[in-house]
Amino acid sequence: MKKKILFIVCLTITSLSMYSQSDSLHVKSVVNSHLKSYEVKSAIEVESLVPMFLTGGYHFAVGYRYERFRVRLSVINGGTYDAETAGVNNSSAGFKRYYKTSPGVFLGYNIWRNLELYTYLESHTFGIEQKSTGIRKDIHSTDTGLGLSYQFFIGRYFYIQPGMHVYLRGNKSIDFGTVNYSISNVDLSPVIRLGVRLWSKDK
Numbered sequence: 001m002k003k004k005i006l007f008i009v010c011l012t013i014t015s016l017s018m019y020s021q022s023d024s025l026h027v028k029s030v031v032n033s034h035l036k037s038y039e040v041k042s043a044i045e046v047e048s049l050v051p052m053f054l055t056g057g058y059h060f061a062v063g064y065r066y067e068r069f070r071v072r073l074s075v076i077n078g079g080t081y082d083a084e085t086a087g088v089n090n091s092s093a094g095f096k097r098y099y100k101t102s103p104g105v106f107l108g109y110n111i112w113r114n115l116e117l118y119t120y121l122e123s124h125t126f127g128i129e130q131k132s133t134g135i136r137k138d139i140h141s142t143d144t145g146l147g148l149s150y151q152f153f154i155g156r157y158f159y160i161q162p163g164m165h166v167y168l169r170g171n172k173s174i175d176f177g178t179v180n181y182s183i184s185n186v187d188l189s190p191v192i193r194l195g196v197r198l199w200s201k202d203k
Contacts (some may be wrong), residue, residue: 012050018145019080040200042066047195055079057099061193063106070116072106083126086167095181098127100138106147114159120144122167126183130176139183143169149191155190161193 044064049059055137057079063072078099084091104124108118122143129136149163167187 027078032105039203040065040197041203043200044198045070045195046198047072047193048161049076049191050194051192052076052078052081053098055081057081061106068110070106070108070110070118072108074104074106074122075101076104076122082188083187084184086187086189088186088188090182090184092181094131094179096127096129096131099181100125100127109145114153116147116149116151116163118147118149120147124169127181128174129172130179130181133176135176138176139172139174139181141169141172141183143167143187147191149193151195157197159197161195163191163193165189165191 001016011079021152045063045065047061048056049061055078057077059074059076061072061074063070076099081099082096083099084095087097094195102123104120104122106118106120108116113119120143124141124143126139126141128139145165145167147163149161151159151161153159165187167189169183169185171185172183
């Protein structure tokens with residue numbers, strides 16, 4: 001009986017040791033893969049702000065990375081997403097604001113590993129809807145600002161990139177007859193992008 005108990009204990013210890021080593025190797029593999037993701041010399045990445053698809057719109061961006069710098073070109077259409085709720089000032093409860101098809105260019109720098117600080121210039125066309133009447137009018141705005149986001153790589157190629165955008169714009173307004181709509185000068189907008197690194201060259 002004592003021999004059987006001793007055998008079971010030894011077998012359990014051996015199994016736990018093997019599992020621990022296997023788990024350790026897996027963790028090291030994930031960490032090494034993540035380290036590789038920001039050590040590349042150059043890369044081409046394609047990504048999308050996926051929530052836009054959930055509201056009937058779309059977003060696509062393609063970027064080129066060299067060392068810590070990255071340049072991206074993007075196009076966005078927000079569908080039924082109401083951007084008015086992101087406004088910090090001048091935001092109006094009586095109106096909705098929709099992203100119509102708009103292009104943009106982004107310039108970023110990795111300040112630490114995959115933590116990217118970037119600025120942008122976007123030529124936005126917004127559809128402004130008065131809730132009480134359903135009347136829509138367009139307003140154009142050239143927006144700039146800052147963004148901060150982090151690329152969490154799943155393996156070496158796929159990544160999730162959550163972040164925060166601060167949009168800045170000049171004064172713009174539209175006359176709706178009985179009321180004048182003024183667009184917010186500042187938007188605070190959380191973002192989450194899914195992307196893939198199509199090609200890369202190691203250092």
